[in-house]
Amino acid sequence: MIYKTFLKKSTYLFIAMILFFTFFSKTINNLNTPRIKTVKPREGHLVKIIRGQGQIKPEVCTRLYLPTTLIIDRVLVNPGDKIEEGTELFQLNSTMINNTYEQEYIKYHKTKLELDQLKEELQSKEIILYNIRELEKQLKFVTEDKNTKMMMYDSGSISKRALDEADIVLEQIQSKYLQSLNREETDKQNEATRIRNVQRRISTLEMELKVLKRKVDILTDLKSQSVFRSTIEGEILTIYCEEGEKISREDPVLSMINSSNNSYIFEAETDLDQIKDASPGDYASIYLNGDKEIESRLESIYSNNNGSTATLTFSVNDDSLTGNETGYFILRKRSGFYNFIVPKRSIRGTGREKFIYHAVEKQGALSKSYIIKKIRIKVLESSDTSVAVSGEIISDSAVVLDEDRIPLNENDRVLIE
Secondary structure, three states, X not given: OHHHHHHHHHHHHHHHHHHHHHHHHHHHHHHXXXXXXXXXXXXXXXXXXXXXXXXXXXXXEXXXXXXXXXXXXXXXXXXXXXXXXOOEEEEEOHHHHHHHHHHHHHHHHHHHHHHHHHHHHHHHHHHHHHHHHHHHHHHHHHHHHHHHHHHHHHOOOOOHHHHHHHHHHHHHHXXXXXXXXXXXXXXXHHHHHHHHHHHHHHHXXXXXXXXXXXXXXXXXXXXXXXXXXXXXXXXXEEEOOOOOOEEOOOOEEEEEEEOOOOOEEEEEEEEHHHHOOOOOOOEEEEEEOOOEEEEEEEEEEEEOOOOOEEEEEEEEOOOOOOOOOEEEEEEEEEEEEEEEEEEHHHOEEEOOEEEEEEEEEEEOOOOEEEEEEEEEEEEEEEOOOEEEEEEOOOOOOOEEOOOOOOOOOOOOEEEEO
């Protein structure tokens, strides 16, 4: 009998030691395992941001541009003509104006609809995160209330029924909280990533909507008379178009000496490699004296003699300008559509050998683990923060961010934060 009791206790002790050392070794192993952050690739467009410092200067020679691509039916002026602001310069093709108006109007409302839907989606996602935080606060409060009532019950201050009611409330809050957390940690990270992507897309669409609204307003005015008028007074130097010719918004229709007293340009200098994606006709925002914002249009780009910088000229229209104001411009240029866009800080390798790491889930005996795998990629285009790539990448790939420069190799075991 004593032997059986000893054997039973020894067996329990042996099992307890095995469990202890199993979990202890797992804990030690986890402490030594690198912790990483991952994101999923997104589809969409890159937004390239071009910046530069500059100054407001008086405008002497001005080039005029059409608001969008249109056909010139008749030229109503000649070189050497002195004209006033509002003078009719060109008769435009009314059929093309109407067609262009309809296209831009539809595009405007599609963009507005997408923007409204994204704002609703963002609000719903933020509500989910807000609800989790609120449940955490409620759980803490109810737990403290339950502990207080237990002490009151022990001292005879409250009844057993009051204590049971506190238990029920605590169980309800715990159940709601656990349901809200009934997602994998990677799913929570992906939700946060999706929120950032939605916020980024909203910012891009707001910029596009502003440009489209301006186009629709201008085309609405053109529909009534189908003429293009001068916005300034002066003397015409050169006419660049012919009757019957289709002119894009990037090409000037004429140049003239500007005799307006209050006409200015914003002249800025920036690195030549930074403006390779910009072209005349692009819209930009100019910020003066730190806070004043002026919507503007890029008129010209000239390479400087040093070969490394370029001078950009922007048209500005603001009656409060006096000249010599300093500031900076921000020009956003959207790329084509890409299926896979990842953060720039996830790209590894040198030269042409570029790759990313992604974490592959492995189900272990006690818990899940993640193994690092390498995906070779080709960089298609990049912006300040993101890179469009192609390769053996899929939309569900858990792409590893290289934030802390943790040394990793293929097949390494990692933990996801």
